[in-house]
Amino acid sequence: MKKIGQNLFTYVDERFKLQGLFDFAKHKKVPEHEDSFWYYFGGIALFLSGIQVATGIMLLLYYTPSIEAAHESIQFIMSQVKFGWLIRSVHSWTANILIGILFVHMFSTFFLKAYRKPRELTWITGFFLLILFMAFGFSGYLLPWNELSYFATRVGTDIAGSLPFIGKWLKGFILGGTSVSQATLSRFFWFHVALLPLAAFTVIVIHVLLVQILGMSVPLRLKDKKVKEISFFPDFIYKDALGWTLILVLVGVVCVFLPWEVGKKADPFAATPLGIKPEWYFTFMFTTLKLIPSHVLFIEGEQLAILAFMAGGIFWMLAPFLDRKAARERPSPVFTWIGIIVLLYIVVMTVVTYTVPKL
Amino acid sequence: MTKKIFSIAVFSALSLLPLAAFAQKNSCLDCHSGLEAELKAPAMSFAQDIHQQFGLTCKDCHGGNPAQASEDKAKDKTFKGAPKRTQIPEFCASCHSDAAYMRTFNPRLRVDQFSQYETSKHGQLLKKGDAKVAVCTDCHGVHGIQTAKFPKSATFPWNIPQTCGRCHADADYMKPYGISTDQLTKYKDSVHAHALFEKKDMSAPTCNSCHGNHGAFPPEVKSIGSVCRQCHPSTGELFAKSPHKKAFDDMGQSECEACHGNHKIERPTTAMLGTTDKAVCVQCHDKGSKGYQAAGELKTLLDGFDARIQKEGATLVLAEKKGVEVSEPAYRLQEVNTVLVSAKNLVHGLALDEIRKKLAEGEQTLADVGKASAAALDEAKFRRKGLIIATFFLALFGLALFLKIRSMRKPA
Amino acid sequence: MERRRFINFFFGGSFLATLAAFLYPVIRYVLPPKQAEAVQKKVAAAKMGDLAPNTAKIFKFGSVPAILVNTQEGQLLAFSAVCTHLTCTVNYEAATGTLFCPCHNGRFDMAGNVISGPPPRPIETYIVEVVGEDIFVSKKA
Numbered sequence: 001m002k003k004i005g006q007n008l009f010t011y012v013d014e015r016f017k018l019q020g021l022f023d024f025a026k027h028k029k030v031p032e033h034e035d036s037f038w039y040y041f042g043g044i045a046l047f048l049s050g051i052q053v054a055t056g057i058m059l060l061l062y063y064t065p066s067i068e069a070a071h072e073s074i075q076f077i078m079s080q081v082k083f084g085w086l087i088r089s090v091h092s093w094t095a096n097i098l099i100g101i102l103f104v105h106m107f108s109t110f111f112l113k114a115y116r117k118p119r120e121l122t123w124i125t126g127f128f129l130l131i132l133f134m135a136f137g138f139s140g141y142l143l144p145w146n147e148l149s150y151f152a153t154r155v156g157t158d159i160a161g162s163l164p165f166i167g168k169w170l171k172g173f174i175l176g177g178t179s180v181s182q183a184t185l186s187r188f189f190w191f192h193v194a195l196l197p198l199a200a201f202t203v204i205v206i207h208v209l210l211v212q213i214l215g216m217s218v219p220l221r222l223k224d225k226k227v228k229e230i231s232f233f234p235d236f237i238y239k240d241a242l243g244w245t246l247i248l249v250l251v252g253v254v255c256v257f258l259p260w261e262v263g264k265k266a267d268p269f270a271a272t273p274l275g276i277k278p279e280w281y282f283t284f285m286f287t288t289l290k291l292i293p294s295h296v297l298f299i300e301g302e303q304l305a306i307l308a309f310m311a312g313g314i315f316w317m318l319a320p321f322l323d324r325k326a327a328r329e330r331p332s333p334v335f336t337w338i339g340i341i342v343l344l345y346i347v348v349m350t351v352v353t354y355t356v357p358k359l
Numbered sequence: 360m361t362k363k364i365f366s367i368a369v370f371s372a373l374s375l376l377p378l379a380a381f382a383q384k385n386s387c388l389d390c391h392s393g394l395e396a397e398l399k400a401p402a403m404s405f406a407q408d409i410h411q412q413f414g415l416t417c418k419d420c421h422g423g424n425p426a427q428a429s430e431d432k433a434k435d436k437t438f439k440g441a442p443k444r445t446q447i448p449e450f451c452a453s454c455h456s457d458a459a460y461m462r463t464f465n466p467r468l469r470v471d472q473f474s475q476y477e478t479s480k481h482g483q484l485l486k487k488g489d490a491k492v493a494v495c496t497d498c499h500g501v502h503g504i505q506t507a508k509f510p511k512s513a514t515f516p517w518n519i520p521q522t523c524g525r526c527h528a529d530a531d532y533m534k535p536y537g538i539s540t541d542q543l544t545k546y547k548d549s550v551h552a553h554a555l556f557e558k559k560d561m562s563a564p565t566c567n568s569c570h571g572n573h574g575a576f577p578p579e580v581k582s583i584g585s586v587c588r589q590c591h592p593s594t595g596e597l598f599a600k601s602p603h604k605k606a607f608d609d610m611g612q613s614e615c616e617a618c619h620g621n622h623k624i625e626r627p628t629t630a631m632l633g634t635t636d637k638a639v640c641v642q643c644h645d646k647g648s649k650g651y652q653a654a655g656e657l658k659t660l661l662d663g664f665d666a667r668i669q670k671e672g673a674t675l676v677l678a679e680k681k682g683v684e685v686s687e688p689a690y691r692l693q694e695v696n697t698v699l700v701s702a703k704n705l706v707h708g709l710a711l712d713e714i715r716k717k718l719a720e721g722e723q724t725l726a727d728v729g730k731a732s733a734a735a736l737d738e739a740k741f742r743r744k745g746l747i748i749a750t751f752f753l754a755l756f757g758l759a760l761f762l763k764i765r766s767m768r769k770p771a
Numbered sequence: 772m773e774r775r776r777f778i779n780f781f782f783g784g785s786f787l788a789t790l791a792a793f794l795y796p797v798i799r800y801v802l803p804p805k806q807a808e809a810v811q812k813k814v815a816a817a818k819m820g821d822l823a824p825n826t827a828k829i830f831k832f833g834s835v836p837a838i839l840v841n842t843q844e845g846q847l848l849a850f851s852a853v854c855t856h857l858t859c860t861v862n863y864e865a866a867t868g869t870l871f872c873p874c875h876n877g878r879f880d881m882a883g884n885v886i887s888g889p890p891p892r893p894i895e896t897y898i899v900e901v902v903g904e905d906i907f908v909s910k911k912a
Binding site: 554558560561562563590591592593594596686689690693694696697700701704745748749752753755756758759760762763766 | 774775778781782784785786788789791792793796831834835836857858859860873874875876885887888889891892
């Protein structure tokens with residue numbers, strides 16, 4: 001038995017030169033210290049992305065991207081297809097958990113200043129991945145063509161439309177027309193299953209490659225101390241797998257007890273239901289737009305907020321270059337405070353969205 | 360700034376335009392617009408009046424000559440002035456009973472309002488000289504008369520109860536007549552008022568649907584059944600074939616009203632059947648009689664079937680709460696409900712066999728739904744079981760990983 | 772050494788079991804379901820020739836019953852079959868050429884309007900399209 005395995009490996013190795021890869025994995029070391037807990041979130045995010053690809057491919061088997069049939073096909077998946085409820089619930093729930101994990105991953109990287117030289121590009125590709133996954137969320141949300149997603153998309157694209165200069169054009173591009181219609185559904189479907197996966201896959205490859213080449217960053221305050229190391233394979237991978245196992249149990253429990261709802265079919269002629277909200281990870285921006293006064297000085301409040309978010313995003317993306325101190329391996333409390341403020345802002349605004357009535 | 364003043368000026372000038380148009384050839388308006396309070400009111404409110412929309416002016420009802428500028432000349436011998444309250448019906452009827460004249464405005468408008476009014480309780484009392492009773496203007500207004508199709512008019516369906524109630528719910532006003540004044544409050548609790556006010560269903564009956572409008576009169580014992588049959592014909596048909604028909608006639612009992620009441624007709628439930636105190640059957644059927652026994656059977660039959668529908672419905676809701684899709688059996692259950700509603704209507708025919716036969720039609724579907732709802736619950740259980748198994752394997756795998764990690768650490 | 776072998780065995784075994792627990796739903800999912808297709812907004816209600824003139828057929832439209840009528844003149848009309856009074860299912864009455872609700876004798880004309888009885892509102896009408904041999908019914912958008 002063992003011999004067959006060895007022969008098979010030799011056969012493959014002679015052709016694919018796998019040994020080098022194994023050697024790399026075996027010799028690669030991962031630092032282990034009190035903050036290394038945060039290292040695992042990247043792996044979890046990667047694992048959940050894998051689940052998304054697998055369940056997404058399976059949903060494609062029964063989903064129909066047309067406004068006549070989209071909602072019905074989801075209903076069909078949830079009721080008629082064996083384990084359809086499970087596959088779809090896993091896809092929807094994992095999408096949300098994934099975005100949550102990405103936020104944790106991002107903030108832990110930020111607070112540990114792991115973005116500092118030479119890992120600037122890892123940070124920037126990570127930032128792009130967050131944007132891409134939020135775009136995944138936004139486009140996927142419309143696909144079941146239900147009331148909530150329909151109106152959330154209308155509101156969301158209206159916001160994009162209020163951008164100065166490019167707003168109108170951008171809204172038209174996203175919608176594929178002037179309103180949320182079949183063209184929009186086709187487009188969102190195209191984004192969700194073709195364009196975004198391709199883009200995300202490319203960026204993930206670069207991101208993971210950079211992590212492999214550069215190794216894990218050690219927190220600033222430990223740089224002069226001797227840090228224990230464990231081997232990447234199999235020790236770190238096993239620990240990673242333990243994290244994945246735990247998250248799988250979580251996904252299983254929520255999917256069985258709270259299967260994702262189908263909702264009412266979208267009716268373009270119905271009045272907008274009260275309290276329409278986007279998915280939770282957009283709410284901090286959404287609520288800001290609602291709370292900001294209609295005019296701040298000489299410009300429209302909404303436009304100001306959108307511009308502020310864009311400027312904030314660019315600042316956030318360029319943090320490795322702006323944080324000169326961290327780049328020189330010195331503590332940078334200013335950036336820690338910026339991170340705390342940003343985190344607090346997002347948390348407070350999100351909590352406000354769900355707790356303040358009639359917002 | 361000047362632009363603003365200009366636009367205000369233009370706007371106010373435009374809004375006065377209709378008045379100005381009148382003023383040119385209507386001395387009635389010229390004068391009355393300048394008068395105070397109730398002498399000014401006609402000039403102001405007539406602009407909204409349906410008669411105005413058909414091109415009629417003051418003189419078409421009140422006579423006189425609006426072309427004349429002075430009051431003396433304008434109020435010539437054709438001038439009728441304001442009619443006395445007791446004369447109002449005839450005043451309106453001078454046009455509204457003239458079929459040839461009315462046809463020129465609206466060929467479909469009825470012209471029998473006055474003759475109907477004369478037969479109404481209001482009309483009869485007015486003839487006897489009682490000026491307190493309702494005349495045309497009490498319901499239709501005076502110089503701002505709207506059609507019954509205009510939602511703000513007092514004769515629009517959902518305003519009618521209040522219009523009648525203005526007098527009939529006023530205990531002081533109604534005192535001399537010795538009739539109760541609780542009709543409006545009672546009506547407001549009825550299933551009909553619920554349909555009218557909550558569901559905004561304009562076809563729901565209001566006061567005039569049963570009492571008539573111009574010929575308003577309380578329906579008599581003999582005619583109540585015919586009134587209800589206007590909307591509930593099948594129920595009336597069933598009742599006419601039932602043994603109750605003869606019994607009620609012999610006793611001089613009104614048909615529907617005996618069980619359902621009049622102004623406060625509530626949504627009928629099976630609580631009305633059976634042998635409890637709330638049941639209407641025991642009003643006549645004494646314990647031990649055949650009717651008493653049948654009343655009990657009726658209730659058991661319908662309640663039993665209803666309970667089964669409720670039970671399946673509840674099971675489906677439960678299964679849905681547990682995340683199982685049940686739209687298909689819920690759809691089938693609707694069919695069974697059709698059977699139950701039909702069977703409940705058949706109660707009016709009192710033929711137990713007919714009801715049994717009807718209910719039997721729903722048995723098969725009900726059984727199917729029962730199977731489906733049980734399957735839905737099983738599915739929910741299966742999901743939980745599956746989760747337990749998968750979680751168990753995952754836990755084992757997690758434990759194995761943990762042991763692996765520990766054993767790796769040791770040699771190092 | 773024994774312990775190590777045990778752990779390896781345990782590791783591999785539990786991994787395979789977990790894999791099986793995941794593959795089972797996936798395989799069941801991929802197998803064609805009993806009802807082959809999702810019910811759509813547009814429903815194939817009947818085939819041409821299914822309905823003789825002056826007859827009708829009740830069919831499932833989404834989650835509600837609907838009725839396809841072939842009138843005496845051979846015109847195809849479709850309606851919601853849910854009575855607007857107490858949601859009973861209405862039938863086509865050939866003798867009068869109207870929709871008739873058996874519960875309380877509500878009656879609707881072929882434009883969906885109430886003719887008589889307690890129904891408060893007209894019944895919803897649908898669009899009928901004939902494509903080849905199939906009769907499709909869809910909601911008015």
